[in-house]
Amino acid sequence: MPFPEQRLRRLRSTSSLRRLIAETTLEVNDLVAPLFVREGISEPHEISSLPGVVQHSRESLVREVNELRDLGIPGIVLFGIPERKDSTGSEAWNPEGIVQEAIRDCKKAVGEDIVVIADLCVDEYTDHGHCGIVNDDEIIDNDATLGLYKKIAQSQAKAGADIIAPSGMMDGQVAAIREALDEINFQQTPILAYSAKYASGLYGPFRDAVNVSLENSDRKSYQQDWRNAREALAEIRADLSEGADMIMVKPAVTYLDIIAKAREITDVPIAAYHVSGEYAMIKAASQQGWIDGDQVALEQLTAIKRAGANFILTYHAKETAKIL
Ligand code: PBG
Numbered sequence: 001m002p003f004p005e006q007r008l009r010r011l012r013s014t015s016s017l018r019r020l021i022a023e024t025t026l027e028v029n030d031l032v033a034p035l036f037v038r039e040g041i042s043e044p045h046e047i048s049s050l051p052g053v054v055q056h057s058r059e060s061l062v063r064e065v066n067e068l069r070d071l072g073i074p075g076i077v078l079f080g081i082p083e084r085k086d087s088t089g090s091e092a093w094n095p096e097g098i099v100q101e102a103i104r105d106c107k108k109a110v111g112e113d114i115v116v117i118a119d120l121c122v123d124e125y126t127d128h129g130h131c132g133i134v135n136d137d138e139i140i141d142n143d144a145t146l147g148l149y150k151k152i153a154q155s156q157a158k159a160g161a162d163i164i165a166p167s168g169m170m171d172g173q174v175a176a177i178r179e180a181l182d183e184i185n186f187q188q189t190p191i192l193a194y195s196a197k198y199a200s201g202l203y204g205p206f207r208d209a210v211n212v213s214l215e216n217s218d219r220k221s222y223q224q225d226w227r228n229a230r231e232a233l234a235e236i237r238a239d240l241s242e243g244a245d246m247i248m249v250k251p252a253v254t255y256l257d258i259i260a261k262a263r264e265i266t267d268v269p270i271a272a273y274h275v276s277g278e279y280a281m282i283k284a285a286s287q288q289g290w291i292d293g294d295q296v297a298l299e300q301l302t303a304i305k306r307a308g309a310n311f312i313l314t315y316h317a318k319e320t321a322k323i324l
Pocket of ligand 1: 119120121122123124131167168202203204205206207274275276277
């Protein structure tokens with residue numbers, strides 16, 4: 001009997017045939033590596049909840065970036081860990097702060113071969129671990145925080161960042177940062193907005209990586225509720241109207257529906273952040289011998305592209321580049 005599905009089967013029979021008809025491809029060009037650089041250390045420090053990822057010293061960061069360039073990885077996103085944290089996160093806009101120095105180091109090492117994305121937020125720099133100024137009622141002061149974000153954007157752009165990526169989920173942050181950049185003649189510096197960022201349980205290992213503990217509080221008053229999808233589209237539209245050049249969905253695999261819906265409403269490049277918890281789950285199960293970690297990583301990263309993302313921020317970037 002000639003069942004129509006026999007045709008589908010026939011086209012799966014060899015690996016070259018499968019390659020020929022593959023609808024989605026994952027390439028090294030799709031990968032952005034998140035990197036941590038910590039002030040005041042001379043050797044890299046391991047992060048126990050993120051096996052294979054480290055807090056870099058300035059020197060080891062440069063070595064890593066050179067290796068990523070040799071592998072053909074087109075982008076990195078940088079997170080700084082300062083020695084001194086305070087209530088406003090003032091090290092975040094210090095022209096000689098750790099991330100500003102690291103941006104200069106990276107640009108000097110790899111020039112235009114790698115796009116340096118500066119994550120713009122204060123949570124790594126504040127002693128309370130929130131993404132903005134916390135007022136007396138324990139509420140985030142959105143508008144006061146925008147003033148800090150403007151200073152950070154200017155310092156990161158002056159240090160040489162190729163893209164500014166605000167991740168704090170403050171209202172109006174994209175417009176404020178665009179204005180701050182234009183003011184100092186950085187009209188050419190694009191903004192990658194973390195537009196749809198959920199208050200996810202999957203950021204735990206990241207907080208270990210940047211030495212942040214939120215103790216009894218959370219970020220549910222400014223990050224998104226995971227029950228909502230239409231709300232994400234409203235956030236994306238708002239960021240686009242404020243001048244975002246690219247948008248991001250974060251985390252990735254739990255939010256593939258959001259990536260697919262975002263793809264339908266905009267033509268700007270869409271980034272997806274395969275976050276620390278997504279990486280850690282794959283590593284943990286793989287270390288137990290319960291799954292093939294490399295295969296699952298490839299499967300998840302390809303699924304993120306299939307959903308409609310143009311590029312992926314992932315801790316798997318280096319190992320995946322080697323496999324590809
Ligand atoms: C905020 C920021 C976070 C991540 C990237 N930028 C943490 C948070 O919102 O709690 C998390 C990324 C990850 O888990 O890999 N500056």
